[in-house]
Amino acid sequence: xxxxxxxxxxxxxxxxxxxxxxxxxxxxxxxxxxxxxxxxxxxxxxxxxxxxxxxxxxxxxxxxxxxxxxxxxxxxxxxxxxxxxxxxxxxxxxxxxxxxxxxxxxxxxxxxxxxxxxxxxxxxxxxxxxxxxxxxxxxxxxxxxxxxxxxxxxxxxxxxxxxxxxxxxxxxxxxxxxxxxxxxxxxxxxxxxxxxxxxxxxxxxxxxxxxxxxxxxxxxxxxxxxxxxxxxxxxxxxxxxxxxxxxxxxxxxxxxxxxxxxxxxxxxxxxxxxxxxxxxx
Numbered sequence: 001x002x003x004x005x006x007x008x009x010x011x012x013x014x015x016x017x018x019x020x021x022x023x024x025x026x027x028x029x030x031x032x033x034x035x036x037x038x039x040x041x042x043x044x045x046x047x048x049x050x051x052x053x054x055x056x057x058x059x060x061x062x063x064x065x066x067x068x069x070x071x072x073x074x075x076x077x078x079x080x081x082x083x084x085x086x087x088x089x090x091x092x093x094x095x096x097x098x099x100x101x102x103x104x105x106x107x108x109x110x111x112x113x114x115x116x117x118x119x120x121x122x123x124x125x126x127x128x129x130x131x132x133x134x135x136x137x138x139x140x141x142x143x144x145x146x147x148x149x150x151x152x153x154x155x156x157x158x159x160x161x162x163x164x165x166x167x168x169x170x171x172x173x174x175x176x177x178x179x180x181x182x183x184x185x186x187x188x189x190x191x192x193x194x195x196x197x198x199x200x201x202x203x204x205x206x207x208x209x210x211x212x213x214x215x216x217x218x219x220x221x222x223x224x225x226x227x228x229x230x231x232x233x234x235x236x237x238x239x240x241x242x243x244x245x246x247x248x249x250x251x252x253x254x255x256x257x258x259x260x261x262x263x264x265x266x267x268x269x270x271x272x273x274x275x276x277x278x279x280x281x
Contacts, residue, residue: 014105018113019120025087026121032083037125040075041132043195044068053137058199060228065140068133069222070194073156075125077214080157082181084118084164090174097259107259115161122157140227148233149224155239156217159246163213165253172262188212193219213245 009017026032044067051063059066088111091097100110133139167184171177189195191205192215198205209215216238224233 011109014109015113015116018105018110019116022087022114022117023120026083026117032087036075036078036083036121037128040071040078040125040129043074044071044129044132044137047196048137056197059197061226062138064133064137065225065227066197066222068129068137068139069225070218072126072129073214073218073221074189074194075129076122076153076157077160077185077217079122079125080118081160081164081167082178082185083121084114084161085167085171085181086174086177088114088165088168089171089177092168092258093174093261095261098261101259111165115165118161118164119154119157123153126153140225142225142227144231145224145233148235149221151234152217152220152224152239155242155246156213156221159213159217159242159249162246162249162253165257166249169253169256169258185214188214191215193222213242216241 026036044064047067048063053063055062056066088097097110101107130139130141134141164181167177167180171180188209191198191201191209192212193209194214201209216235220233220235220238223229223235226233
């Protein structure tokens with residue numbers, strides 16, 4: 001009697017398994033879920049409570065109409081840049097990346113599963129933020145600009161996912177990565193019209209904001225929800241600039257990426273978790 005050879009899983013199935021695994025890790029880490037999903041919502045509630053929901057002078061849109069898409073971008077960047085960088089660096093410290101290279105799973109597929117999970121979580125965060133803005137604060141959607149908003153989201157999240165992997169590649173260990181991501185994200189957010197609209201900023205602030213990719217991402221996405229603007233709102237120069245940042249970050253991440261933990265990185269507890277096959281973010 002012949003026995004059938006076991007069926008090898010397809011690439012799609014392996015990708016789906018990695019995607020599901022990374023999502024489980026995220027939702028089982030309350031602090032990661034809080035800062036990605038809940039914290040931007042808290043900022044929206046606080047800003048509308050402090051400033052009211054009147055029309056902002058000089059912009060022609062309400063407070064919620066301005067802040068909802070801006071904070072949606074901040075949530076998307078937290079999911080793609082911050083969470084991806086921290087999670088990957090900690091997985092390396094715990095020895096998980098090293099063991100992945102010793103399994104039949106292609107390393108590129110494992111990383112792709114991580115990125116796909118980050119993009120999905122960023123999408124959930126954006127949809128949640130926009131839904132709260134629409135239901136509770138009267139934020140307007142425009143069918144003519146939704147394709148531009150979706151394309152901007154995909155390009156922006158792709159860019160910041162590549163930057164997250166780059167940070168994971170150059171970070172000495174998982175303990176240092178949160179400090180690196182926060183030190184590089186929060187100051188840039190303040191000069192990129194995320195937390196408040198800066199009208200007539202100093203020249204150096206305007207140049208710095210234009211240089212980093214967060215401001216083009218936020219402006220392009222926010223313009224898709226601006227009732228004072230006409231047209232489809234495809235900002236091709238900004239999208240090209242975000243793509244450039246993403247390509248350069250991806251190239252550097254590939255060249256500098258380390259699969260094995262640095263000597264002395266991680267705690268004894270982290271190494272025990274790595275041996276047991278568990279991963280924390």
